[in-house]
Amino acid sequence: ARMYRRQIICRSDIDSLNAPFLAIFESLIPPEEEKAKQKQLITLLERLVSKEWPEARLYLYGSCGNSFGVSKSDIDVCLAIEETDMDKSEILLKLADVLQSDNLQNVQALTRARVPIVKLKDPVTGISCDICINNVLAVVNTKLLRDYAQIDARLRQLAFIIKHWAKSRGVNQTYQGTLSSYAYVLMCIHFFQHRRPAILPCLQEMETTYSVTVDDIECAYFDQVEKLRDFGCYNKENIAQLVWGFFNYWAYCHDYANAVISVRTGSIISKRDKDWTRRIGNDRHLICIEDPFETRHDLGRVVDKYSIKVLREEFERAADIMQNDPNPCVKLFEPY
Ligand code: GTP
Ligand code: MG
Known part of the structure; x- marks a missing residue:
């Protein structure tokens, strides 16, 4: 016992x-060049997303946003979007489509997952990325963790x-x-x-x-x-x-x-x-x-x-x- x-x-x-x-x-700790590559990928995603949805925004959450990310982590991104006439699955499929067109690898919409996402891998940086839709709570708890880390x-x-x-x-x-x-x-x-x-x-x-x-x-x-x-x-x-x-x-x-x-x-x-x-x-x-x-x-x-x-x-x-x-x-x- x-x-x-x-x-x-x-x-x-x-x-x-x-x-x-x-x-x-x-x-x-991830080296600076890795951080720079992450930023580069985010910038690319922002550019592609804004073509389709000019009002939408991308937020980092999870370990690359909360400062607890070790080297070679995947990045977690949240697409914040006010789309009224599409449901989540449709947005994800559309998003996968938008990203596919610009030589990103393995763009996959997982619409039936517990947290539905689009998964992709950037061949240039080798970074994998998961994109979810409107998961604002995850963005807020990411900030809470990052704030605790600064104390x-x-x-x-x-x-x-x-x-x-x-x-x-x-x-x-x-x-x-x-x-x-x-x-x-x-x-x-x-x-x-x-x-x-x-x-x-x-x-x-x-x-x-x-x-x-x-x-x-x-x-x-x-x-x-x-x-x-x-x-x-x-x-x-x-x-x-x-x-x-x-x-x-x-x-x-x-x-x-x-x-x-x-x-x-x-x-x-x-x-x-x-x-x-x-x-x-x-x-x-x-x-x-x-x-x-x-x-x-x-x-x-x-x-x-x-x-x-x-x-x-x-x-x-x-x-x-x-x-x-x-x-x-x-x-x-x-x-x-
Ligand atoms: P690594 O990817 O392992 O480096 O860690 P991570 O900080 O990205 O954590 P994880 O992949 O477990 O979770 C990603 C984010 O999802 C978390 O930072 C939270 O913002 C959010 N989240 C909210 N609820 C949950 C939950 O119930 N389980 C998990 N895993 N994540 C949640
Ligand atoms: Mg993660």
């Missing part, structure tokens, strides 16, 4: 792991390392019941809000300086993050300690039976309060991560009774490596 809230003292040589973890972070540099460091770990270990695949990158970044933000002293504030509990209403959901928070640059300064933990703490939290301290992590409130709330105690349809709520804006949405909903075991064993493996392994920076990321 697992033991919860086990008191573990961090290994004494943890500080010596800081430099190697920082080096891994640095190696994952404390350690958030990007931790999230890059956790994403890299999750990809290496095969636990970043929602179609196999493990978690999305978006979910992992929210787990990192929650962890920083929860740390004592706290490293991040809860922007949605502060004075509103930014507000939009999307599909009847009011998205409001404090976005003047340049004023919060000192927020985390009382916490002196370095990235190695935080990686250790993150895995320790998810291996031994999180109350999977009752707790929901909530970046929106900056705290933990109970499954009972959200009525997430029972399985409804395919939502089992075995690990509960509340979406900051779509509060009825549990990002852990993809996790099933098999994959929860896989995930928790991976958290425990990682916690054990961070505690005991002589060379955690290698062992942690070993392919599964």
Whole structure:
């Protein structure tokens, strides 16, 4: 049986792991030329789209817009369009048509996907791109994540390392019941809000300086993050300690039976309060991560009774490596 809230003292040589973890972070940052190529592709897409729909706009969302994108990420683009006499599938088919004509490769409209998209690959830059229609909430949560990243540099460091770990270990695949990158970044933000002293504030509990209403959901928070640059300064933990703490939290301290992590409130709330105690349809709520804006949405909903075991064993493996392994920076990321 697992033991919860086990008191573990961090290994004494943890500080010596800081430099190697920082080096891994640095190696994952996309180089400037890659950013430039992304911009080039976006400019091309904007030009093609505006020929057909002069009023439409393209927004970046996901990892290339939220600052948590590692090198060689695909780009996620949202087409914002007020088209009244076409439904989404028709717009997507039309969009695929518009893009096809200009030698882009593999332009494909996936109209039946959970999130319908047009997929394409740019032969010049080699970049793959997914374009969705009017997914404004994704654009807004992308801004929220980017704003959090600007408050404390350690958030990007931790999230890059956790994403890299999750990809290496095969636990970043929602179609196999493990978690999305978006979910992992929210787990990192929650962890920083929860740390004592706290490293991040809860922007949605502060004075509103930014507000939009999307599909009847009011998205409001404090976005003047340049004023919060000192927020985390009382916490002196370095990235190695935080990686250790993150895995320790998810291996031994999180109350999977009752707790929901909530970046929106900056705290933990109970499954009972959200009525997430029972399985409804395919939502089992075995690990509960509340979406900051779509509060009825549990990002852990993809996790099933098999994959929860896989995930928790991976958290425990990682916690054990961070505690005991002589060379955690290698062992942690070993392919599964
Ligand atoms: P990588 O592509 O792995 O680098 O990460 P990413 O940040 O692009 O994340 P991901 O592909 O998981 O998600 C893309 C974006 O979709 C997120 O940044 C969110 O803005 C948005 N999104 C909103 N709801 C969900 C959801 O339930 N699941 C996922 N995966 N994404 C969501
Ligand atoms: Mg992405």
